Amino acid sequence: MVSRRPFYIVVALLYIIGLALVAYRHLAFNVPLWPGEYRNVWSAEAKVEFDANGGPVIASLAVPDTQEGFTRVGENTASPGYGLSFVTKDGVARAEWSISSATGHQELYYRADMLSDPYAKALPTTIPPIDKSLEKQPIAFAINQILTAAKSRSADAFTLTREIVKEFQIQAQNAALLEQNKKPAYLLVEILNQADIPARVVRALNLEDGRRRQRLVDYVQVFNGDKYDLFDPVTGVQGRPDNLLLWEYNSVPLLDVTGASKSQVSFSIIKKMVPVSKALQAKFEHTELLNFSVDMLPVEEQALFKGILLIPIGVMVVVFLRIICGLRTSGTFMPVLIAVAFLQTQLLTGLLGFLSIVGVGLVIRSWLSKLNLLLVARISAIIITVICIIGGLSVLTYKLGITQGMKITFFPMIILSWTIERMSILWEEEGPKEVFKQGGGSLLVAIMAYLAMNNGLIQHLTFNFLGLQLIIMATVLLMGNYTGYRLSELKRFKPLADELHKK
């Protein structure tokens, strides 16, 4: 007797690996286990306005990228008449519009779709250089006073930043003097630089649904070693607030326009709810992440895979109904293929189509059987007949205005032909009763498989969690090892059991 241990080890491994893959995808990539979840996608639109001087114009706008908290899932521009390119200057991406001549007020739009995503990659960051070129007196003196007071109460770069902001409020006179000269964010960076702490001003957008004509706000990015944190330069609050999108974060100008005047940028924001599947698809479209998922494939192949990944579900249903329930079908996996066709046609159309094709096919086959043809030729004739029936039904239903009827072209024709052939033989040998029994059994299994495969939750799970395939595999293997009674046998042996029990 062959040892069963390796078998159980393999099954256990399949379960463990499968569950681990599912868990990994759920936890590491935030793929929900339940379909119908939504994610926020913020559409932030920058409107660039300027008055063109009549000559060539180049407008260059800093654009945001995937960052902590947000994944950029799309960008869009509207700029009639302008040439547009996304250029990279000093490692910083910008949108650059150009036109040979323009006059008067111009409006250009750039929109970024940012997915709220706690698992988004952080931005690559360089530590800014320290600029210690001192201001003239009395500004340098005021800076020094604030810095000295703040330093005495601080331990590191982050606490120092907070204390400097506090000191602004305490030394109101000094603060007023300094703020005449510079905006608070730049001032804070200058003071930090004096204390040998790298810092830079970044420009951010507060995401709030339905806001228009927004401006970017200044934040200060302070480095403590190679870590950094964001500070509100006015309140001194540390950390990135929720829904704060960094728009310009490389110490470059937000907007750069040549050949025009009175340029300005304003922002409007809307929040969209996007189904998770769509959000994930957009997210993984452009990533090179090592993650086993179908999301990385082109959309067309994804659609194909969506169907293929469902087949194991149908197969599992067949295995269950045959091994555990003991249902009989004509052709082992014919029901699965019929169920796949049902997915395309919807159940009712599919059933009607299937029954009409098989019915008409059986009538024609009964005539063919009189011709005494060779089997292969006969099946071929049936295949052609089936195609004719499908064509005829499609045209007929189309003429009648039922476009649903067109969908019966999705049926696997070779399978249908073999089904007709088998049913016909069965009819001749065992009579119509057996035909309805087996045909009905096959259809019942096909409908069960369809219901399983058409289930939204199952479609979501199979498509998003490839690990599930291993779990299905293990389950099928386990069922293959099932030596218990089938449901049908409990009925079959019932009279025998009752009789033996009486004795």
Place this chain on the structure above:
Amino acid sequence: MWFFEKYTSPFKLGKLGIMGMNQRNVSYIGRYNPRSLYPLVDNKLKTKRIAVDAGVTVPKLIGTIQHQHEVTKIAEMVKEWPGFCIKPARGSGGKGILVIMRHADGLYYKPNGSSCTTNDLERHITNILAGLFSLGGKPDFVLVEDLIMFDDVFDGYSYEGVPDTRVIIFKGFPVMAMMRLSTASSDGKANLHQGAVGVGLCLRTGKALRAVQYNSPMRYHPDTGRDLYELQVPHWEKLLNLSAACYEMSGLGYIGTDIVLDKKRGPLLLELNARPGLSIQIANGAGLLPRVRKIEKMADTDIKRMSVAERVKYAMDNFGVLQP
């Protein structure tokens, strides 16, 4: 409750030792029948050859038809034989078997009296060659065999068909036997699910134990009215010996042997079945499991030392129900 009226509990079945389909497939067929030996039993011509080599008697082969161009030879081939039987070499479940009792003036008469023409025979043979009846639709070939003249003792027990004896052989031991009798509703076929009557046989005596049709017990043959409980198979020990010898011959651990009793030649091996059905339990009113388990407990070396006759003796002593 409806469910409990129609279904029994699996524990009850287990206690009674009734073998289920899954257990048969996994624990017996899967474990004791090496896949490589299947062609021997799935192909009736090969079965015949090894049977002849092993000295097991089989029905006479009139001829074979292997190619389409030979199909028209059929009339010539059977000219000298009053009755014959056309079979696919790789058929299963009795599918594709055509029995002709007699022929005259180009018309061939089936057991139920209906006739067919040479053309019909050729079409049937063409279908067999194309693989219509074979497992997986593989191209097949045709055996034409001499008709079996079954023993007179079975007169009235079978309607329009050859009564055959099915014996389950496990590791060379007969473990259960039944007689399969065709009826009008089974259309001359001997498969129980098609309506044939199954008569469970005592392994010690070859006497009828009980009879069932469509899973329910009965006493009289539905078409001839004969008392099935009077049935006793002659040459019983010889028949069991022939069946048990099929173990060495085929190398398969769990098989069903189909044996017919010919008037002149005695027990003939009709075919071997590597996947014998489970209805035999219903016909016998007993589960297979206690018997096969008893054999599974025996050491392989002990079994190897036993001759065919010794194994048959063991089975008669241990699995017999009636006293001689």
